[in-house]
Amino acid sequence: MDLLAGHDWSHFAGAAPTGSGVxxxxxxxxxxxxxxxxxxxxxxxNLAGPHLEVSGDVQVDFTGAVNGAYLQLxxxxxxxYDEWRQERPSLxxxxxxxxxxxxxxxxxxxxxxxxxxxxSGLSGEVAVSVRRSGGTIxxxxxxxxxxxxxxxxxxxxxxxxFGADGSWTLKSLSASGSVRAVDAPGWHQAPxxxxxxxxxxxxxxxxxxxxxxxxxxxxxxxxxxAIAGREFNALTxxxxxxxxxxxxxxxxxxxxxxxxxxxxxxxxGMAVHAHTLVWFEALPTWMRSASDKKTVLIDHIKAVxxxxxxxxxxxxxVNEPINEDNSDGLEHNLWYQAMGKDxxxxxxxxxxxxxxxxxxxxxxxGAEPDGGRWDALYKLVKELKVNGVPIDxxxxxxHEYEKGDRTPPETFRKHVKALAALGLxxxxxxxxxxxxxxxxxxxREFAGKLAVCxxxxxxxxxxxxxxxxxxxxxxNTDVTPPQPGDALPxxxxxxxxxxxxxxxxxxx
Ligand code: 9MR
Numbered sequence: 001m002d003l004l005a006g007h008d009w010s011h012f013a014g015a016a017p018t019g020s021g022v023x024x025x026x027x028x029x030x031x032x033x034x035x036x037x038x039x040x041x042x043x044x045x046n047l048a049g050p051h052l053e054v055s056g057d058v059q060v061d062f063t064g065a066v067n068g069a070y071l072q073l074x075x076x077x078x079x080x081y082d083e084w085r086q087e088r089p090s091l092x093x094x095x096x097x098x099x100x101x102x103x104x105x106x107x108x109x110x111x112x113x114x115x116x117x118x119x120s121g122l123s124g125e126v127a128v129s130v131r132r133s134g135g136t137i138x139x140x141x142x143x144x145x146x147x148x149x150x151x152x153x154x155x156x157x158x159x160x161x162f163g164a165d166g167s168w169t170l171k172s173l174s175a176s177g178s179v180r181a182v183d184a185p186g187w188h189q190a191p192x193x194x195x196x197x198x199x200x201x202x203x204x205x206x207x208x209x210x211x212x213x214x215x216x217x218x219x220x221x222x223x224x225x226a227i228a229g230r231e232f233n234a235l236t237x238x239x240x241x242x243x244x245x246x247x248x249x250x251x252x253x254x255x256x257x258x259x260x261x262x263x264x265x266x267x268x269g270m271a272v273h274a275h276t277l278v279w280f281e282a283l284p285t286w287m288r289s290a291s292d293k294k295t296v297l298i299d300h301i302k303a304v305x306x307x308x309x310x311x312x313x314x315x316x317x318v319n320e321p322i323n324e325d326n327s328d329g330l331e332h333n334l335w336y337q338a339m340g341k342d343x344x345x346x347x348x349x350x351x352x353x354x355x356x357x358x359x360x361x362x363x364x365x366g367a368e369p370d371g372g373r374w375d376a377l378y379k380l381v382k383e384l385k386v387n388g389v390p391i392d393x394x395x396x397x398x399h400e401y402e403k404g405d406r407t408p409p410e411t412f413r414k415h416v417k418a419l420a421a422l423g424l425x426x427x428x429x430x431x432x433x434x435x436x437x438x439x440x441x442x443x444r445e446f447a448g449k450l451a452v453c454x455x456x457x458x459x460x461x462x463x464x465x466x467x468x469x470x471x472x473x474x475x476n477t478d479v480t481p482p483q484p485g486d487a488l489p490x491x492x493x494x495x496x497x498x499x500x501x502x503x504x505x506x507x508x
Pocket of ligand 1: 082083238281465
């Protein structure tokens, strides 16, 4: 079965279909630490393309592999966070120095559990085959068997997704045996008149109801996908638009995963709230060390906001610029160090130019209660407005990680109103509530903030940071597989919690 012709390889980061196959270009994409160190390689997976359903023994054959070429077969796409990539079982085969390198991940560690360098003297374009027979994988080059590696759950999970890396052209790719090829699902999901989005749209003043969404789960997990499309009319890419993902190498842009989220949103009539152009985290290593920061910042905004112009409704232009402990109230991050506070003004101007129709937000955490963070935020956005900087609104994240983060709705309302007086819109941008086992309090917190958003005319959207604990950002990722958190309205089994019902009630 031919897996190239008639299948989608055009929405695969770093890849471009050509007359002679799929051209793979290296992205050098990494998961980076907050301080910039490279933690894990993050090669792309063809999420929009074909994957296999495997029910027994199978052989995958491909041609075109040259030195440095890799093809990777994943039991499931990895779940990708900013500082962590959850590897599922996978097999990577590649040509390195005349040998065929086979590496196997077992889904329990970020490192390969088995790596073998097999054969010798391989040169030019090599035809590679991977043959699964029960618990053994045999690898072949140019039709000759070179050796075996363990199966480690790669094939037994029942699905296989394709990824690639290096600089080469994948000239053919086929599979045979007990397999079936499956293409990306239709993005449109069945609506429901009972959903949060239906209720939010039927309010006297309709509001947006949104969630942060991750591309891997969206394509691989049908139940997650169904809820995302059914319940929400706004979508924020959780991580896929951050600089380390979209500009992994200077001047090399990789939009496939983010484009997929935009396509999903558009197919389901959801507004895209894009996140984020300027932050001090989730940056590729090169961006931190570049000496011409201003050029880097402006070029990034032009390219990224330009790419999505017309397809996204809003942007978080500047994320988390506040640090109340500094006398000017600002975080002295890498952009500030290079440009002073002018980086904020420059960023908004560049974003407005690149996408004149997008509504432009500054997004901040910890400014829901009274105190230094709110004071510093208010001072900053007032100054931006007075100076005619093109800022349209403020995102108040509303993360409630600890009991102390629970702000009375009336205090929060006061801040929403204060921003309205400056002519600014507000969105609740990233709400989650770590419950500590207390579902009732969690439900009350979600409902209280939603009610404020419903009632304050300048509050446009109530957004949560994910919707299910299955992939939530408060998961404990120190263990593999990660231990789900308990901060979102759907459990890890995708059952709605009290928080869901309490929100539905506020929207009646
Ligand atoms: O959900 C995001 C998670 O996957 C990342 O590892 C984390 C750290 O960079 O960022 C999370 O999203 C953050 C968002 O981009 C900005 N506000 C705080 C969010 C939650 O930490």
